[in-house]
Amino acid sequence: MKIFAVLRVAARALRRNIMRTILTMLGMIIGVGAVIATVSLGNGAKAQVEAQIASLGRNVILIFSGSVNRGGIRSGFNAAGTLSVDDAAAIAREIPDVSIVSPEVRGGTQVAAGNQNWGTSIQGEGEDYLEIRQWPLSQGSMFTAQDVRGANKVAVIGKTVADQLYPDGEVIGQVIRIKNVPFIVVGELIPKGLSVQGSDQDDLVIVPYTSAMKRLFGSTTLRGITAQAASADLLSSAQKQITDLLRQRHRIRPDQDDDFTVRTQEEITQAANNASSTMRGLLAGVAFVSLIVGGIGIMNIMLVSVTERTREIGIRMAVGAHGRDILKQFLTEAVALSIVGGALGILAGVAGAKIMAAQNGWPALTPGDWIFYAFIVSALVGIFFGFYPAWKASQLDPIDALRYE
Amino acid sequence: MNPIIQLEQIDKIYHTGEVDVHAVRKVSLQINRGEFVAIMGASGSGKSTMMNVLGCLDRATSGRYLLDGADVSGLDRDELATIRNQKIGFVFQGFNLLSRTSALENVELPMMYTRHVAGAHDQRERAMRALETVGLGERADHHPNQLSGGQQQRVAIARALVNEPAMILADEPTGNLDTQTSIEIMGVFQKLNDEGITIVMVTHELDIASYTKRNVIMRDGKIVSDSPVASRLLAPDELRKLKDAHEAVQLIP
Numbered sequence: 001m002k003i004f005a006v007l008r009v010a011a012r013a014l015r016r017n018i019m020r021t022i023l024t025m026l027g028m029i030i031g032v033g034a035v036i037a038t039v040s041l042g043n044g045a046k047a048q049v050e051a052q053i054a055s056l057g058r059n060v061i062l063i064f065s066g067s068v069n070r071g072g073i074r075s076g077f078n079a080a081g082t083l084s085v086d087d088a089a090a091i092a093r094e095i096p097d098v099s100i101v102s103p104e105v106r107g108g109t110q111v112a113a114g115n116q117n118w119g120t121s122i123q124g125e126g127e128d129y130l131e132i133r134q135w136p137l138s139q140g141s142m143f144t145a146q147d148v149r150g151a152n153k154v155a156v157i158g159k160t161v162a163d164q165l166y167p168d169g170e171v172i173g174q175v176i177r178i179k180n181v182p183f184i185v186v187g188e189l190i191p192k193g194l195s196v197q198g199s200d201q202d203d204l205v206i207v208p209y210t211s212a213m214k215r216l217f218g219s220t221t222l223r224g225i226t227a228q229a230a231s232a233d234l235l236s237s238a239q240k241q242i243t244d245l246l247r248q249r250h251r252i253r254p255d256q257d258d259d260f261t262v263r264t265q266e267e268i269t270q271a272a273n274n275a276s277s278t279m280r281g282l283l284a285g286v287a288f289v290s291l292i293v294g295g296i297g298i299m300n301i302m303l304v305s306v307t308e309r310t311r312e313i314g315i316r317m318a319v320g321a322h323g324r325d326i327l328k329q330f331l332t333e334a335v336a337l338s339i340v341g342g343a344l345g346i347l348a349g350v351a352g353a354k355i356m357a358a359q360n361g362w363p364a365l366t367p368g369d370w371i372f373y374a375f376i377v378s379a380l381v382g383i384f385f386g387f388y389p390a391w392k393a394s395q396l397d398p399i400d401a402l403r404y405e
Numbered sequence: 406m407n408p409i410i411q412l413e414q415i416d417k418i419y420h421t422g423e424v425d426v427h428a429v430r431k432v433s434l435q436i437n438r439g440e441f442v443a444i445m446g447a448s449g450s451g452k453s454t455m456m457n458v459l460g461c462l463d464r465a466t467s468g469r470y471l472l473d474g475a476d477v478s479g480l481d482r483d484e485l486a487t488i489r490n491q492k493i494g495f496v497f498q499g500f501n502l503l504s505r506t507s508a509l510e511n512v513e514l515p516m517m518y519t520r521h522v523a524g525a526h527d528q529r530e531r532a533m534r535a536l537e538t539v540g541l542g543e544r545a546d547h548h549p550n551q552l553s554g555g556q557q558q559r560v561a562i563a564r565a566l567v568n569e570p571a572m573i574l575a576d577e578p579t580g581n582l583d584t585q586t587s588i589e590i591m592g593v594f595q596k597l598n599d600e601g602i603t604i605v606m607v608t609h610e611l612d613i614a615s616y617t618k619r620n621v622i623m624r625d626g627k628i629v630s631d632s633p634v635a636s637r638l639l640a641p642d643e644l645r646k647l648k649d650a651h652e653a654v655q656l657i658p
Contacts, residue, residue, distance in 0.1 A: 005517055016505060315501045318462065319564070320490020320518040322483045399462050402501065 010332040013305070020301060021337065027297035028341025028381070029348055031290030032374050036349025038283055039370050041356060044363035046276045053269050055192055055201070057133040059232050061098070061239060063091075063225040063246075066260040081221030082259040085209075087249060088126075088225045094245060097238035100228040102126035103209045107217050111205060112177045113165040120161050121204050122178060124212025125226070130156075130189075132228040140172040140187030143208055151210035155183040158202035159191040176205065181215050183207060235264045291377060294341065295385035302334050302389035313393055314401025323394035330393050334386020335379055342378025346371055407474040409572050409603050410436040410459065415468035417454050417626075428454040429465070430626040436572075436605060441598040443614035444607045446623035453576075455623065456607045460493055460574045461485045473571040490518050494565025498577035500557040502549040508560045509545040512536055515568045535563040539593055555586035562593055572603040579613050585647055591616040592640030616640060 014021045065082045088103040105124040110117055127145045130137070143154045155176055162171050175182045183205075192201040213219050229238040239262050246260055306313070313326055350366050357364035417429040429451045436442055446452040457463035458470065461477055464485070470478045473492055480488065489495075494515075502511045512532040536542050539559040549557050558578060565573050575594070579587035595616060598604050606617060614620050615638045622630040 002517075012505075311501070312503055315503065316514070316518070317486060318460075318489060318495050318501075319515040320486050320568075322486045322518070324483075325518055399457055402462075402497070 006329055006332050007336075009329055010336050013309075013333055014336060024297050024301045024337055025341035025344065027294035028291075028338055028378060029345040031287070031294045032342045032345025032378060033348035033352060034290060035283060035287040036346050036366060036370060036374055037352040037356070038286070040350065040353035040364045040366040041362060042276065042279055042283065043365040043367055044353075044357060046272075047365055048363055049272050049276075050269075052195060053265065053272060055134075055195075056265055056268070057135070057226075057228070058265075059229040059235055060132055060265045061227040061229055061235065061242065062261075062263045063227065063242060064261045064263075065221065065223055066258055081219065081223065082250065083222040083225055083246075084220070085213075085222065087246060088222065090245060090249060091225065091227060091242055095238060095241045097230055097234040097241060098227045099230040100126075100128045100132050102129040102132060102226045103222050104129075104224045104226055105209050105212045105217060105219055106223050107212070109179055109216070111161065111165065113174060116165045116167070118161060118164040120158075122212060122216060123204055123206045124209035124216075125206050126209060129206065129226065132226055135192065136190055137187045138190040140185070142187055148208040148210050151208060151214050153181060153183040153211060153215065154186045154207065156187040156189060156206045157185055158189050158204045160200055160203040161205055162188050178205065178207070179216050183211075229264075232266075235266050239264050287377075291381050295338070295381040298334055298337050298382060299385040299389060301337075302330060302386055303392070305333070306330060306389050306393040309393075310396065310401050310404040313396050314398050314404065317396070317398035318402060326396075327390045327394035330390035331383065331386050334390065335382035338378045338382030338386070339375070342375055342381075345378070346374050349374075408435045408437045408471075409440075409473055410434065410605070411469075411471040412458075413469040413471075415458060415465045415470065417451075417458060417463070418466045428626055429458070431468075432626070432628055434621065434628065434631075436603065438603055439598070439601055441594070441604045441618040442606065442621060443617040443619070444605065444621045444623065445609060445611070445614050447609065449625075450623040451626040452607050452609075452623050454626075456574065456576050459605060460495060461488045486518070487520075490515055490568060492571040494562075494568065494570040494573040496558070496561050496565050496573060496575040496578045498580040500549070500554070500561050500581070502557055502560055502564075504549055507546045507548055508536060508541060508552065508563075509533065511549070511560055512563045512567050514564060519568060532563070532567055535567040536560070538566060538597075539563045553586075554582050555589055558582065558586075558590050559593060562590075562597075566597070566602075572605055573597070575604065575606040577608055578606065579608070579610070585644070587613060588616075588640050588643050588647065591638075592644065595640050612638070 063083065085103055088101050091098055092101040102125050106121060108119065108121045110119050111122075112118075127143060127148050130142050137156070138159070140156070142156060143152065146152075147154050155178070157165075157171070157176065165176065166174060171185055171188050174185050176185050177183070189202065189206075195201045207216070209222070227238070227242070229235045242262050243258065247258065250259055252258065316326065353364040353366060356362070412432055412434040415429055415432045416427070419426040419428055432455070444452050444455055454463070458465050461472070461480075462485075464480075465478060468478065469476060472488065475488075477485065477488055495501075503514065509529070509532050512535050513528055516528045516531070533542065533545060536545055539562050541556060541559050541563065544552065544556065549560070552560065562573070573594075578594075579590055582590060591613060594604055594606070598618075604617075606614075608614055615634055615636065617634060618637065619633050620630070621628055
């Protein structure tokens with residue numbers, strides 16, 4: 001029996017009971033649609049997270065001041081200020097895998113310019129900080145090594161701060177008063193948008209760390225050190241060398257905890273990937289369950305169809321259909337149900353993701369390979385769940401089938 | 406010349422539950438090309454079983470069955486299906502057409518299951534010719550529910566003819582039809598038989614059997630009588646008589 005004839009018979013059989021066909025397909029449509037929609041949204045979210053992780057900079061190593069243990073009292077992260085400017089200098093000097101080091105201090109305070117004022121966060125950094133963060137300026141220039149050495153009162157400001165303090169747009173060369181200390185704005189950063197945590201990355205003022213320590217916060221220790229590995233594959237070896245060096249410098253005995261934390265961009269990426277692979281596993285579970293439900297629907301309706309058409313099967317067998325002709329015919333119908341259902345599900349899923357994304361301002365990215373898998377799996381569901389009814393039809397006895405009322 | 410059908414010592418036993426039913430006992434029968442045979446008998450006589458065995462729908466428990474010179478006794482399901490497709494044209498009491506399928510497509514059905522067939526265009530032409538043979542050429546695109554019982558049975562006969570089988574096997578072909586239509590259908594069979602087609606018919610109606618050429622009567626699984634039809638009825642004559650009778654009834658005031 002030719003494939004074209006088989007398809008024509010299948011199409012006619014499915015059209016004959018159009019309502020039932022649609023309802024049966026609905027199981028597949030909803031199952032496949034839900035999976036495609038969630039994958040699209042999840043994929044969009046993942047792309048967003050990846051972009052945000054990339055916005056950290058290139059091959060970044062973050063070193064934070066850590067907890068110190070004084071007589072059993074552990075002070076917690078960031079409280080102690082265990083890192084010093086000398087630590088940063090030592091890392092730059094002694095670890096060749098690290099190409100750039102920027103000591104960092106931070107604090108929140110009120111800044112003012114003219115008659116405007118704004119509460120923002122102040123970051124003291126080295127002159128190469130923007131290089132690590134891969135963060136270009138929209139105008140002006142970064143402060144120099146000389147500014148850092150001289151603890152000069154110069155600042156680079158984020159877009160948000162610029163908008164708040166200088167509504168008329170004139171930024172470079174203006175005075176910004178930080179804790180009543182006048183700084184000169186030498187550069188403005190291009191906007192980066194929101195961070196992974198949802199905070200505004202453009203709401204900051206960057207000054208030389210020397211100026212911040214001496215003139216603003218009066219501190220002698222660093223909050224952290226931002227470093228850049230020379231290349232991506234040196235990240236973990238640099239991490240280890242930094243750890244060893246700092247333990248040695250801080251005279252930490254082997255049985256004691258570190259009083260600092262070293263994180264690489266790689267680790268952060270991995271954490272995000274772990275989260276998204278958990279998400280994917282969950283999705284696969286949902287997909288599996290919904291496809292089984294859809295498949296059972298198809299099997300059910302095919303069994304009904306075989307019973308209803310027993311006489312037709314008898315006629316076909318009487319005029320010469322082999323068992324496998326009947327099998328092929330019913331299997332084709334089941335696969336047609338599942339494939340058409342799957343295809344409609346893909347369309348529904350893509351459309352649903354687009355609509356949800358548009359309403360909520362999320363990105364939605366439908367991965368091409370998932371569309372392909374959804375299609376293949378739909379076909380497999382049809383074959384798997386259609387086989388038993390089709391086999392049952394093929395085993396009918398022509399005499400009994402012809403006599404069936 | 407080989408006979409179309411040669412049955413030798415055919416037995417058919419059904420194992421249903423505890424009691425074995427011996428439906429056909431040691432039946433031998435020979436039917437030659439061009440014959441028109443009615444197999445008759447009351448219900449339970451074994452004629453339906455004979456029909457199933459002759460039609461290769463069922464296998465005999467023992468004995469030999471030669472169809473058109475080939476032994477079909479030992480064939481499996483699929484081989485029997487191929488034999489049915491090539492050698493036998495079925496006509497059933499209940500017409501057994503596919504509903505919501507045009508007359509032409511119903512006639513094409515056996516060709517769907519013929520291996521190595523001609524193209525779709527050729528199939529269509531053959532189906533059309535078969536429909537014209539039974540006088541339904543202009544109703545090719547009608548669906549069964551748009552046709553009368555007699556017309557549906559003609560479509561079924563066209564379907565039986567389309568693969569040019571060795572014989573037509575008809576199971577109570579007039580059972581669902583009124584007298585006049587029954588005679589018309591018998592007329593179609595007689596015309597086909599005159600053109601050389603072998604027809605075997607199972608019926609329990611004596612008057613229908615008298616349109617055939619030979620009557621085989623079964624009782625309790627055995628053939629009890631096998632004789633040529635002495636006073637054969639011819640469909641055109643009977644139709645004329647029936648028409649006259651109708652007119653006569655109407656003439657009475």
